[in-house]
Every structure is written in C-alpha cells, then in structure tokens.
Amino acid sequence: VKITYITAGAGGMYCGSCIRDNALATALSARGHDVTLLPLYTPTRTDEENVSQQRVFFGGISVYLEQNVSLFRKTPWLLDRLWESPWLLRAVMGRGIETSPNQLGALAVSVLEGSHGHQRKELDKLVHWLKDQPRPDVLDISNSLLIAIAGPLKDALGCPINCTLQGENVFIEGLLEPYRSRAKELIKSHLSHVDSFVAVSDYYAAYMTQYLGIPGAKMQVVPLGVNTGRFVPTGSSGGEAPFTLGYLGRIAPEKGLHLLVHAYRNLRERGALEGCRIELAGYLDQEHLPYWQSIEREVETWGLAEEIHYRGELDLDAKTSFLQALDLFVAPVVYDDPKGISLIESMACGVPVVAPRRGSFTELLERTGGGVLLKSGSAEVLEQVLCDLIGDRDRLIALGRSASEGVRDRYSTDHMTTRALDVYERLVR
The missing domain is CATH 3.40.50.2000 (Glycogen Phosphorylase B;)
Known part of the structure; x- marks a missing residue:
C-alpha cells in the first residue's frame, strides 16, 4: 500500500503523537509498504530515528505571519522558502514556539477554514506538491485539527482519506470562546470529506463519536503500540533499596x-x-x-x-x-x-x-x-x-x-x- 501520512510537529518537545506516527510509518515501511511522512508546522521531534520528510508544510513561521500580517498572504512561494527552511524552524523551536490553546484560538480557526482562511497559500503549496508526487493509495491525517485539508486533497488526489484522533479535544477545550465553538463547528463541517476515522483507544473512539458527531460506521480503533524489543523487563526487581x-x-x-x-x-x-x-x-x-x-x-x-x-x-x-x-x-x-x-x-x-x-x-x-x-x-x-x-x-x-x-x-x-x-x-x- 502506498500511504501518505500527514503529521503535525509540536515545537521543541517530544510529542506522543509524533512518536506514534513516526513509529507506525517506520513499521509499515519495514513491512514493504511505501510510506511518506509529511510534517506540518515544525519538524517533528521523535525519540527514535525520524523518518519524516525534511520539507515542512504549513511552516510555523509562515502560518504565524499570514495570520497576523496580510502582506505575507500574498508573498511569492519562492520568497516564502526563506522562512520555511527546517534549520530556521528548528532554531525558532529552540527559543520556544507557542502551542498553548488559550493563545492560538484565532489561528486554529483560520487553519480550519481551509481555503477560506488566512493560510490558503499554505494549503495550495501542499496540494501542488502532492499532485507532483506519485498518487497515494490512501492519505492519513494525524488529527482532526488538520481536517480542513481533507476536501482539497481528496479533490486533487482522488484517494480515500483517514483521520487519526489522538487527543485533540484537550486542545479544542482549551481554546477561548468564541474560538472553541467555531473550531468544533468547522471540524464537523469537514467530516464528510473523510472516509474513516481511527481513535487510539476504545474510550476515545466513543468520546469523539459523540464530541464531533462522527458516524459510528466510520469509526475504528488502532490501539497504541510500543517497541517491545526495547522496552523490556530487566529482571532486577527484588526489593533493593531505595x-x-x-x-x-x-x-x-x-x-x-x-x-x-x-x-x-x-x-x-x-x-x-x-x-x-x-x-x-x-x-x-x-x-x-x-x-x-x-x-x-x-x-x-x-x-x-x-x-x-x-x-x-x-x-x-x-x-x-x-x-x-x-x-x-x-x-x-x-x-x-x-x-x-x-x-x-x-x-x-x-x-x-x-x-x-x-x-x-x-x-x-x-x-x-x-x-x-x-x-x-x-x-x-x-x-x-x-x-x-x-x-x-x-x-x-x-x-x-x-x-x-x-x-x-x-x-x-x-x-x-x-x-x-x-x-x-x-x-x-
């Protein structure tokens, strides 16, 4: 199976979702499947070998500039590459990138507005790049906060789309009003563009089915997994102090x-x-x-x-x-x-x-x-x-x-x- 997996970086911290996405991409590739792991916002930080692409789409600097300065919504793509480079994004990550939901309401809503939001240019870049690549059999989006890209990508690529659900309700509930309600409303408006949803636990499948109104027939569960060749008992437990x-x-x-x-x-x-x-x-x-x-x-x-x-x-x-x-x-x-x-x-x-x-x-x-x-x-x-x-x-x-x-x-x-x-x-x- 040829799979394009779109994951979201989390600034400078080790992110559980990034680690999970990277581990899954690595394991699928080891089984002979063709997997492209594309990061959005920032390079991902994982604790094993990072198999994601070097190029970052929806680069955090571009997204921020387009949200706050209208001029940057119209700059040429070639010029944008100056602040989209992975080394610059990593440098900014080292200084800290804002990931707190109570500071990011307007930006989250704008991204969820897709082609009608301030980051339309970033969506166009992603679509353009993917259309130049071999068509995937399936495309996976790593969380529902990215769901606005589903419709345009489905139109451009003609492939089925899965959306993985990994705890984004915590971020959504941290948004201030009116952004919280608007974000949920926008996510719901994009549900029809997604062919299946995968939750990482039975609890979360039931919760998100109700929280976002996802049709039960579209919901499946893929439990988290860890490397049981690395995480192993040492056999040293025996009451040693402390x-x-x-x-x-x-x-x-x-x-x-x-x-x-x-x-x-x-x-x-x-x-x-x-x-x-x-x-x-x-x-x-x-x-x-x-x-x-x-x-x-x-x-x-x-x-x-x-x-x-x-x-x-x-x-x-x-x-x-x-x-x-x-x-x-x-x-x-x-x-x-x-x-x-x-x-x-x-x-x-x-x-x-x-x-x-x-x-x-x-x-x-x-x-x-x-x-x-x-x-x-x-x-x-x-x-x-x-x-x-x-x-x-x-x-x-x-x-x-x-x-x-x-x-x-x-x-x-x-x-x-x-x-x-x-x-x-x-x-x-």
Whole structure:
C-alpha cells in the first residue's frame, strides 16, 4: 500500500503523537509498504530515528505571519522558502514556539477554514506538491485539527482519506470562546470529506463519536503500540533499596504531579515510606514553570528535596533506563487521557502502574492486568494505594509480570501496525 501520512510537529518537545506516527510509518515501511511522512508546522521531534520528510508544510513561521500580517498572504512561494527552511524552524523551536490553546484560538480557526482562511497559500503549496508526487493509495491525517485539508486533497488526489484522533479535544477545550465553538463547528463541517476515522483507544473512539458527531460506521480503533524489543523487563526487581516511585509526563497541573508529591509527603509523615524516593521526568515549558516552582518550594519546605528528583526531558535511551529502574509507575492525571503511552512503556518494562479509573487508563490496566486503578483522583486515595502496594512485594512482582505480558500481547508496535494496515487495506479495496 502506498500511504501518505500527514503529521503535525509540536515545537521543541517530544510529542506522543509524533512518536506514534513516526513509529507506525517506520513499521509499515519495514513491512514493504511505501510510506511518506509529511510534517506540518515544525519538524517533528521523535525519540527514535525520524523518518519524516525534511520539507515542512504549513511552516510555523509562515502560518504565524499570514495570520497576523496580510502582506505575507500574498508573498511569492519562492520568497516564502526563506522562512520555511527546517534549520530556521528548528532554531525558532529552540527559543520556544507557542502551542498553548488559550493563545492560538484565532489561528486554529483560520487553519480550519481551509481555503477560506488566512493560510490558503499554505494549503495550495501542499496540494501542488502532492499532485507532483506519485498518487497515494490512501492519505492519513494525524488529527482532526488538520481536517480542513481533507476536501482539497481528496479533490486533487482522488484517494480515500483517514483521520487519526489522538487527543485533540484537550486542545479544542482549551481554546477561548468564541474560538472553541467555531473550531468544533468547522471540524464537523469537514467530516464528510473523510472516509474513516481511527481513535487510539476504545474510550476515545466513543468520546469523539459523540464530541464531533462522527458516524459510528466510520469509526475504528488502532490501539497504541510500543517497541517491545526495547522496552523490556530487566529482571532486577527484588526489593533493593531505595524503593522508587516514578512519574514520566509533561510537568503540568492536568498531569497531577502535585497529587503524587502530596501523597508521598503524607506517607512520609506517617513513617510509611522509609527508604523510598520519587524520580520525575518530562517536558517543562515556560507556561508551567510557576507550577513546577511551587512544587519545588513545597518539597524544600517539607525537607524532602533529597528524595524527589527531577531529571528533565529524556531521550530514548535515558527514558528506557529511567523506566526500568522503577518499582512502581504513577500517572495521577486529573483529566480523561485518551492515550497513555507512558503507561504502556512502563508496563512493557515490567513496572506496574497506579492510575485513576478514567479515560483510556481503564482499558489499558484492565486488559493487561498490569496495575491498580484508583477509584478517585484524590491524594488521599492515591496515598492509601501506594501504602498497600509498597508493602506487598509479591503483589508488585505479579502485577509487573502481567504488565509486560499484557503489553506484548495487546500493545506492541507490531500489533498497532497490523491494525492500521487493516484499516488502510479496507479503504483501498
């Protein structure tokens, strides 16, 4: 199958969707399929070999200039190449690119207006380039915020189109009004141009069917997958001190890091966590720096600075080692996460997970048996579950074994690729 996959860069951070798209493209290519992975906005940042094209369409600088200065909506394409080069986009990424939804409402709506928006020239460039390439059998768009390109590309290429759904409702709900309502309205207006939709979890398939009014017959599920040849148990679990709790994710309030820190402090005050520590890692942007600084101040005040360590953003090797060194992984999110890739990576390493019973986490832990689901997201409930698990080494070992086996059986890259290929082959029959 010849597949053109359009993915969206996320500025300078490792992006779960970018990593998933890149892994899928790599695996499909390894099976002999012809895959072109095209980035929009910025070059993608992945933790494995990046197989995307060097050229970036809808370049973040061009999109910004066209949104704010009408002159740039009419500049010659050749001139635009000056600020569309990957090296310049990477340089800007290094300084930080705004990705917060509360700052990007007008721009998001304009892009969703497609040929009627300020970025029409960028759409024309993409169509022109694709028409000069061999026609794909199927085209995949990596999230519904890009859905405005579906109609023009279908007209130009005449191929079926799939749209993958990977958590964009969180961005949409973060938009200020009237942009939030307008964005949803525009996405719905483009649904008819898409032949199928793929959600990354059963939870998200049901949610987005209702949220956007997607016909149920068009919705399918391709669960996330990880490299089970890389993320493997080390077999070293045996009660060695110190007992290590781990957190891997963006440092942001919705990820619930504060709940973990507060639960840990309460347990330490009870004398229940002697010889323990917390290892933290993940992307921290400027917007959430005050949140992290408030946690740091609390940790210092409590006298726990030597027990709670932040390792920053990790590359693939560092992330693998980080996860393999944990005794228990905690994902204390306070929203309905549709993905849970870090949970899957942790479980693949044989590390059991504690997470709230919400979003995709419910199906991940129920299907693998690789952890404990919290009845509520309070620090008190988390505190009690941690206390029970830390004192039960046999249960932790059993959960870890179920976790790694469950991921191999259900959430491997190979399994994800087979499911995605089934979707594509149905579209081209």
